């Protein structure tokens with residue numbers, strides 16, 4: 444995952460979080476807003492073109508959370524039965540309201556439906572909010588990558604999760 448910008452996200456402070464949050468696949472129409480949130484969140488942001496190209500890939504899956512405006516997004520890259528979460532961000536004014544949790548739970552169910560059984564990601568060792576989020580979803584620290592990040596240089600934790608599932612009466616998947 445890309446690096447978190449120092450003091451990032453301050454321009455997103457006024458996002459209203461409605462009672463109803465829609466989680467749905469990212470489309471080309473979302474890309475400009477997603478890239479704008481990415482730019483205020485990370486020190487080495489993906490460009491608008493990077494997101495547009497990612498949406499064309501069959502081995503990638505990107506979701507957005509929307510109220511009246513974009514609240515957040517998450518993306519994963521797939522390889523065999525593994526998924527690597529490459530992007531997670533929530534607008535600063537929408538944080539601590541369960542948006543990232545909803546995005547990642549929905550992403551996980553989609554991954555399970557596609558046969559993915561292991562999910563991993565990298566996170567800055569200082570990024571306590573993200574580490575707590577991933578731990579709350581069942582991820583554990585599996586290792587450390589020295590000096591993985593730039594701007595500023597920092598180690599990454601590799602976190603991994605093998606999500607457990609249950610099947611509803613109609614065969615629908617949900618997380619346990």
Ligand SMILES: CC(C)(COP(=O)(O)OP(=O)(O)OC[C@H]1O[C@@H](n2cnc3c(N)ncnc32)[C@H](O)[C@@H]1OP(=O)(O)O)[C@@H](O)C(=O)NCCC(=O)NCCS
Nearest residue numbers: 444531532533538539540541542543544566572573575576
């Ligand atoms: C990390 C981030 C995505 C969390 O998004 P969020 O929508 O605020 O997270 P949620 O509200 O879904 O939080 C779910 C759980 O994560 C943990 N958590 C989230 N933010 C936290 C914080 N600031 N401090 C401690 N724990 C936190 C808590 O366990 C929380 O559950 P709780 O609110 O019931 O205690 C958001 O802070 C963000 O966009 N940060 C900048 C970008 C970033 O770091 N992305 C990850 C890169 S690896």
